[in-house]
Amino acid sequence: MKDNLTLSDRVKMASFCLFSNRFTNGPKVKQFESKWSKWLGSKYSLYVSSGSTANYLLLSSVKELYGLKDGDKVLVPSNTWVTNVGPVIQLGLTPIFCDINLNNFSFCEENLKYIADKHPDIKLIFITHLIGYPANRDKYSELFPKALLLDDVCESHGCKNPDGSKIGSNSLGATFSFYFGHHISTIEGGMISTDNFDLYDLMRMKRSHGLARESERFEGYIFQYPEISKQFMFVTDGYNFRNNELGAVLGMSQLKRLDKYIEIRNQNYLKFINLIKNYSDYFIVPDYNDNVSNFCLPLLCKDKKQANTLRKKFDENNIEHRPIIGGNLLRQPFLSEYGIETQKQNLNVDFVHYNGIYLGNNHFVGDKEIELLHCILEKL
Numbered sequence: 001m002k003d004n005l006t007l008s009d010r011v012k013m014a015s016f017c018l019f020s021n022r023f024t025n026g027p028k029v030k031q032f033e034s035k036w037s038k039w040l041g042s043k044y045s046l047y048v049s050s051g052s053t054a055n056y057l058l059l060s061s062v063k064e065l066y067g068l069k070d071g072d073k074v075l076v077p078s079n080t081w082v083t084n085v086g087p088v089i090q091l092g093l094t095p096i097f098c099d100i101n102l103n104n105f106s107f108c109e110e111n112l113k114y115i116a117d118k119h120p121d122i123k124l125i126f127i128t129h130l131i132g133y134p135a136n137r138d139k140y141s142e143l144f145p146k147a148l149l150l151d152d153v154c155e156s157h158g159c160k161n162p163d164g165s166k167i168g169s170n171s172l173g174a175t176f177s178f179y180f181g182h183h184i185s186t187i188e189g190g191m192i193s194t195d196n197f198d199l200y201d202l203m204r205m206k207r208s209h210g211l212a213r214e215s216e217r218f219e220g221y222i223f224q225y226p227e228i229s230k231q232f233m234f235v236t237d238g239y240n241f242r243n244n245e246l247g248a249v250l251g252m253s254q255l256k257r258l259d260k261y262i263e264i265r266n267q268n269y270l271k272f273i274n275l276i277k278n279y280s281d282y283f284i285v286p287d288y289n290d291n292v293s294n295f296c297l298p299l300l301c302k303d304k305k306q307a308n309t310l311r312k313k314f315d316e317n318n319i320e321h322r323p324i325i326g327g328n329l330l331r332q333p334f335l336s337e338y339g340i341e342t343q344k345q346n347l348n349v350d351f352v353h354y355n356g357i358y359l360g361n362n363h364f365v366g367d368k369e370i371e372l373l374h375c376i377l378e379k380l
């Protein structure tokens with residue numbers, strides 16, 4: 001993984017530092033949020049300190065706005081990043097874990113049907129669109145017609161719904177990460193996008209300690225609570241999950257190149273698929289389609305021993321590799337008291353846990369790196 005700051009990003013940040021006097025959350029953040037909403041096709045966006053705090057802030061605000069109670073059930077995948085599941089537990093909700101599928105790494109539909117029968121009272125589904133693949137949102141709403149849907153798009157900026165709209169647009173709440181290695185970077189940072197004004201307004205306050213002055217309804221609160229100092233009036237509990245002006249300057253600079261970056265990532269991904277097709281005895285070959293916005297190059301080895309051999313080969317060649325995101329999260333000590341709600345014997349998530357490897361992809365990756373992979377696979 002490499003930091004992906006260009007010379008022009010650095011010049012923009014340096015010039016901002018030299019000529020500006022405001023660095024905390026201010027007009028540049030607002031501008032970045034508005035450009036992001038336009039790019040995504042959503043009504044409101046909120047720039048925050050990370051993808052993880054985006055998930056936490058979104059979930060805590062949805063819990064408050066929709067009156068979810070402690071213990072209410074939230075459906076989550078068994079393979080995602082840990083801070084998709086962490087906030088569910090931290091906020092006193094109950095995670096219901098589902099197996100994943102091997103096509104888009106989202107929920108396994110067979111397992112989902114079982115869960116829909118067993119837990120028809122699931123209140124919320126926190127979908128992860130993993131490693132650039134859009135999940136099948138329509139199917140989830142069909143199986144859980146009463147549940148609210150949230151989208152973790154932290155790894156999949158620009159991946160698309162079947163109708164061509166971007167995942168995260170028309171969403172109650174969608175989160176994005178701008179940590180380096182993701183499609184664009186603000187060094188650290190995240191975004192929440194929503195089409196729901198009440199949720200947006202609540203999240204604005206919670207992002208900043210719960211301060212009423214962050215709300216569009218500030219005048220109303222002043223009228224309602226005349227005895228409280230208006231600049232220091234708190235109408236909800238809150239956090240400090242703000243980001244800063246410098247991050248927003250970098251974000252706007254990178255946003256201009258996001259579509260190009262997605263295109264390069266997808267070109268690399270296509271070359272990768274065409275390469276591993278020649279090794280279909282060793283690998284499960286994923287599909288390519290236009291709705292993907294590739295995050296990394298995933299290798300699913302048919303044989304576990306082969307996966308270990310390959311990991312060694314990558315180490316010998318100084319090629320960075322990782323498990324496919326969280327692997328089976330239920331194997332993590334942190335989640336050892338939970339289980340996957342299934343009667344299935346062979347879980348896809350375990351297959352991914354033991355047999356999955358991911359190689360990085362971004363706009364610095366090209367033919368040279370794909371050729372190096374080719375040389376390694378040839379010697380298997």
Ligand SMILES: Cc1ncc(COP(=O)(O)O)c(C=O)c1O
Nearest residue numbers: 050051052081154155177178179
């Ligand atoms: C699916 C997913 N959700 C959330 C996050 C958290 O983002 P951040 O690292 O910006 O906190 C990540 C991080 O990589 C992620 O992959």
